[in-house]
Amino acid sequence: MKDFGRNRALALRALEAWCAFFWCCAMVCLCSAARAEPPQPLANWLFPAGGQRGKTVEVTVSGKELQGASGVRVSGPGVGGKIVQVVNPTTVKIAVEIAPNAELGQRDLRIVTPGGITNRLRFFIGELPELNETEPNTERTQAQKLETLPVVVNGQVLERDRDCYRFAVKAGQVLVIRLEGRRVLPYLPDTVPGFLDGCLTLFDAGGKVVASADRFRFDPDPLLIYPVPQDGEYTLEVADILYRGRADFVYRLTVGAVPYLTHVFPLGAQRNTTAQVALFGANLPAPNLSFAVPADAPPVRPFLMPGVPNLNVVPFAAGDYPETGESEPNDAPAQANRVNVPVTINGRIQKPGDVDHFIFSAQANQVLVMEVFARRLDSPLDAHLSLRNSQGGQLAEADEYQDPLTPLVMHHADARVVYTFPAAGDYVIRIRDIELAGGEDYAYRLVIAPPKPDFFLYAMPDNPRTGKGETAAVTVKAIRLDGFGGEINLAVQDLPPGFSASDAVIPAGQEEAKLTITAAPDAPLGPVAPSIVGTATPVKELVTRRVVGAEDVMQAFSYHHTVFTQEFVLAVIEPAGFALSVGLAPKQVLEVKQGAEVPVTVKAVRREAVKGPVELSAVGPPAGISIKPATIPADKDETQVVLVIPKQAPVGLRTNILLTGTLKTDKETFTRNAPAIPIKILPEK
Numbered sequence: 001m002k003d004f005g006r007n008r009a010l011a012l013r014a015l016e017a018w019c020a021f022f023w024c025c026a027m028v029c030l031c032s033a034a035r036a037e038p039p040q041p042l043a044n045w046l047f048p049a050g051g052q053r054g055k056t057v058e059v060t061v062s063g064k065e066l067q068g069a070s071g072v073r074v075s076g077p078g079v080g081g082k083i084v085q086v087v088n089p090t091t092v093k094i095a096v097e098i099a100p101n102a103e104l105g106q107r108d109l110r111i112v113t114p115g116g117i118t119n120r121l122r123f124f125i126g127e128l129p130e131l132n133e134t135e136p137n138t139e140r141t142q143a144q145k146l147e148t149l150p151v152v153v154n155g156q157v158l159e160r161d162r163d164c165y166r167f168a169v170k171a172g173q174v175l176v177i178r179l180e181g182r183r184v185l186p187y188l189p190d191t192v193p194g195f196l197d198g199c200l201t202l203f204d205a206g207g208k209v210v211a212s213a214d215r216f217r218f219d220p221d222p223l224l225i226y227p228v229p230q231d232g233e234y235t236l237e238v239a240d241i242l243y244r245g246r247a248d249f250v251y252r253l254t255v256g257a258v259p260y261l262t263h264v265f266p267l268g269a270q271r272n273t274t275a276q277v278a279l280f281g282a283n284l285p286a287p288n289l290s291f292a293v294p295a296d297a298p299p300v301r302p303f304l305m306p307g308v309p310n311l312n313v314v315p316f317a318a319g320d321y322p323e324t325g326e327s328e329p330n331d332a333p334a335q336a337n338r339v340n341v342p343v344t345i346n347g348r349i350q351k352p353g354d355v356d357h358f359i360f361s362a363q364a365n366q367v368l369v370m371e372v373f374a375r376r377l378d379s380p381l382d383a384h385l386s387l388r389n390s391q392g393g394q395l396a397e398a399d400e401y402q403d404p405l406t407p408l409v410m411h412h413a414d415a416r417v418v419y420t421f422p423a424a425g426d427y428v429i430r431i432r433d434i435e436l437a438g439g440e441d442y443a444y445r446l447v448i449a450p451p452k453p454d455f456f457l458y459a460m461p462d463n464p465r466t467g468k469g470e471t472a473a474v475t476v477k478a479i480r481l482d483g484f485g486g487e488i489n490l491a492v493q494d495l496p497p498g499f500s501a502s503d504a505v506i507p508a509g510q511e512e513a514k515l516t517i518t519a520a521p522d523a524p525l526g527p528v529a530p531s532i533v534g535t536a537t538p539v540k541e542l543v544t545r546r547v548v549g550a551e552d553v554m555q556a557f558s559y560h561h562t563v564f565t566q567e568f569v570l571a572v573i574e575p576a577g578f579a580l581s582v583g584l585a586p587k588q589v590l591e592v593k594q595g596a597e598v599p600v601t602v603k604a605v606r607r608e609a610v611k612g613p614v615e616l617s618a619v620g621p622p623a624g625i626s627i628k629p630a631t632i633p634a635d636k637d638e639t640q641v642v643l644v645i646p647k648q649a650p651v652g653l654r655t656n657i658l659l660t661g662t663l664k665t666d667k668e669t670f671t672r673n674a675p676a677i678p679i680k681i682l683p684e685k
Contacts (some may be wrong), residue, residue, distance in 0.1 A: 009034045037576045038115035039065040045248035048154030049184045050124030060143040061092045071112035075566040078102030104531040108566040116465035116571040127309040128152050129600035137164050140235050150256020156251040162239040173257040174282045177224040181251040184614045187555040194555035199241040205232045214241050217380040225282045259283045260307045263441045266346035267377040268317025269293045301335045319344045329355050342449035349442040359456035362421040375413040381442045384434040385415040390426045391495050407561045453484035462549025462565045467575030467587050469521035471673040477512040485509050488536040495530050502676035505654040516676040523572045577608045577670030580661050593685035595647040603638040619658040623649045653681040
């Protein structure tokens with residue numbers, strides 16, 4: 001036995017020595033090999049999805065490739081975060097610090113890793129005390145007691161899960177219960193309908209169902225407003241309406257006799273005027289509110305009540321045109337309210353079957369836009385417009401207008417008519433609910449005005465990454481409004497020292513352009529937030545619009561939505577593989593003739609032990625432009641890329657040519673962007 005023990009010890013020492021030798025060899029190989037490119041991180045959900053002002057909240061973030069997470073980025077001032085623990089590559093614990101004066105509402109939260117920065121997750125700043133649900137609370141007999149109201153409960157509907165809560169309320173109180181699940185994660189890729197479809201059920205002390213809700217109007221997030229008839233303890237059940245469950249079914253539940261604004265009327269006001277607004281909801285401090293609408297008010301802003309906790313916000317519009325209200329009776333064309341164009345009409349479909357008519361004068365060949373703003377302002381109205389001449393003949397009608405500026409609206413129910421009037425005279429526009437529904441909350445804003453050409457810009461991806469000294473490519477897309485088809489000039493601003501970027505132009509009649517951002521060779525690792533702006537002349541004056549970030553989000557396995565983010569963030573990571581550059585001076589634009597072949601020098605800087613040829617290709621070149629096959633040989637650092645300009649290329653076109661280089665090693669394939677090559681097409685002769 002003694003020999004066996006001695007031999008075992010010797011064997012273990014030999015194994016230890018071999019392991020040490022192997023480890024040293026591996027480290028030598030790793031140090032001499034190419035630095036592997038880290039994977040791009042992904043964030044799937046976080047819990048809890050919010051916190052109270054003035055508090056520090058511990059949050060769990062779930063995703064992929066989160067190993068080495070080093071930082072937290074939160075949009076807007078007053079909120080910061082730090083990594084507490086990297087549990088594993090799919091789970092990170094963070095601390096979110098919320099200042100007492102942090103602005104209420106949604107923030108974008110991202111995790112920084114060696115591979116870049118994640119997509120955004122939504123994190124909400126509130127005013128009320130908050131707590132997390134405690135399992136087990138699936139049965140009503142296990143209901144978690146909420147000791148003090150009001151409160152915000154952060155929970156998750158897990159597999160086969162229901163969450164139950166009990167609390168005491170008094171007779172005469174108006175209890176508000178609001179579940180926010182879809183608001184936290186509006187679109188999920190691998191479930192139908194693509195979000196937590198929440199359901200609330202309220203039981204009295206005897207176990208009787210006294211109220212329930214599975215939505216609020218058209219919103220899948222349910223709302224219960226319950227006048228309490230008698231003192232007692234009530235139990236609330238939270239579930240998915242289909243009794244599904246999963247970790248990303250994260251919710252925020254507000255419970256208490258708190259002020260809650262369901263809607264306002266009118267839905268907006270003219271800029272640089274004083275708005276007189278009626279308030280509707282529960283536990284409101286006053287039935288009306290008067291306030292100034294500034295001249296620079298955004299088209300839509302959150303409506304906030306002063307002096308009380310704002311648990312929810314409703315949208316409030318600001319317009320440029322004179323405003324008027326409808327006057328009943330106007331159910332028939334002969335009773336139509338006369339209005340002067342341009343105008344914004346504030347009205348209601350006050351009861352089921354109600355119809356509103358308005359009459360106005362138009363000139364021959366005049367183009368007018370008649371557009372309803374209702375569903376986009378949280379009204380349940382499903383609008384239908386019908387345009388008729390003075391003899392009653394129908395000229396145009398419209399139901400659903402798909403507004404690309406409101407990607408979170410699942411049912412686009414606002415109507416829009418654009419019409420060129422053939423002759424001068426009076427015309428009648430009729431508005432109704434297409435299902436003949438109605439009520440005091442079926443409010444609308446009907447704008448009748450000439451087209452107002454404009455544009456909106458967004459960048460994808462909203463979280464690109466690039467190594468030190470390397471280049472990221474960004475696509476900027478334009479949503480053209482009211483017929484604007486002109487050229488849009490793009491520029492990158494607010495870059496850190498040593499960074500550079502190409503300009504770009506979205507040509508007339510087109511919807512996108514590509515630009516590049518190159519990091520400084522000594523840039524600090526981590527996120528930077530450059531600004532991209534676009535300038536154009538839609539009418540007479542030069543207009544500047546800031547580019548927002550956008551992400552492509554899948555819903556229910558097949559539907560894709562372009563959803564705007566609060567920040568465009570570029571992550572600088574460690575360089576790997578190689579970097580490309582082009583032989584052009586900063587901001588130089590190559591002037592090339594139709595039918596020409598133009599050489600451009602492209603250089604590669606290979607890093608560490610990376611060897612091999614770099615194959616070059618063009619990324620979606622416009623206007624039929626191409627490049628001849630080009631490779632930087634393994635023993636060379638540069639080559640000539642020949643741009644081939646077709647004879648039919650449009651003269652005056654200003655565009656960017658983007659090149660990528662691909663280098664394959666035994667273990668990895670590296671692909672890198674070159675800085676954009678700006679060109680302008682000149683006539684052949």
